[in-house]
Amino acid sequence: MNAFEINKILGAVLGTCLLIVAVHIAAGAIFTQPAPAKAGYEIALKEEQPAQKQGATAAAPAGQSIDALLATASPEQGAKIAKVCQTCHNLQEGKGAKVGPDLYGVVGRPVASVASFKYSAALKAKGGTWTFDALDKWLTNPRADVPGTAMTFAGLSNIKQRADVIAYLDTLSAKPLPTAAQSAPAKPAAAAAASPPAGASPAPSGTAGSTPKPQ
Numbered sequence: 001m002n003a004f005e006i007n008k009i010l011g012a013v014l015g016t017c018l019l020i021v022a023v024h025i026a027a028g029a030i031f032t033q034p035a036p037a038k039a040g041y042e043i044a045l046k047e048e049q050p051a052q053k054q055g056a057t058a059a060a061p062a063g064q065s066i067d068a069l070l071a072t073a074s075p076e077q078g079a080k081i082a083k084v085c086q087t088c089h090n091l092q093e094g095k096g097a098k099v100g101p102d103l104y105g106v107v108g109r110p111v112a113s114v115a116s117f118k119y120s121a122a123l124k125a126k127g128g129t130w131t132f133d134a135l136d137k138w139l140t141n142p143r144a145d146v147p148g149t150a151m152t153f154a155g156l157s158n159i160k161q162r163a164d165v166i167a168y169l170d171t172l173s174a175k176p177l178p179t180a181a182q183s184a185p186a187k188p189a190a191a192a193a194a195s196p197p198a199g200a201s202p203a204p205s206g207t208a209g210s211t212p213k214p215q
């Protein structure tokens, strides 16, 4: 083998390497995927929101109350949305925890109160009760509401969907909370009318259903 032949062989090897590098660069340019903006998995939900609601759904402004929406929320729709929750939560009574605690009766339940479940320190420190408002804030973005929580769920940015899910969660209880009378200091008249004290003298409204309208 003379020097000329060795040169030819080395030339061929070098040429092949250059070709591989060139293909690699070209393929990289064509097929590279943009890095996700947020680390972790987003759980994709089909959004069926009417177009005109778009503006209102992006991060509910402070002061926008879930109560008004709860009055018209659909627990049936909520049940469908809550399928994503069931990846990590049992919703039936007595089924116990999965990745997250059992959510049967969660509305009105003290936060982080399932004795057998190992909550994160962050959620244990939150305190309070799962009122409609608290759930609304939590489900908008759990990790913003309680930094350090173990619930790695991106959240439901659509307030209508949150209302539907919360209305559905409220049905998963022996004693569902009344949706309108909750947390409504702004509407004292409505709240007072909605819940007369138990044990009050027989209310005239008790017979309203069967009495014909007085002329």
Ligand code: HEC
Pocket: 043, 081, 082, 084, 085, 086, 087, 088, 089, 099, 100, 101, 103, 106, 110, 111, 112, 113, 114, 118, 119, 120, 121, 122, 123, 130, 139, 148, 149, 150, 151, 152, 153, 156, 165
């Ligand atoms: C990826 C798993 C996952 C998904 C999906 C998920 N959760 Fe959770 N959830 C958790 C975990 C884990 C915790 C406990 C958090 C902690 O200890 O910080 C939790 C806690 C909660 C709590 C607090 C319960 C308590 O006893 O204080 C509520 C309420 C809740 N989730 C509601 C929901 C709802 C509603 C959905 C669906 C819209 C949902 N979660 C989806 C994992 C999940």
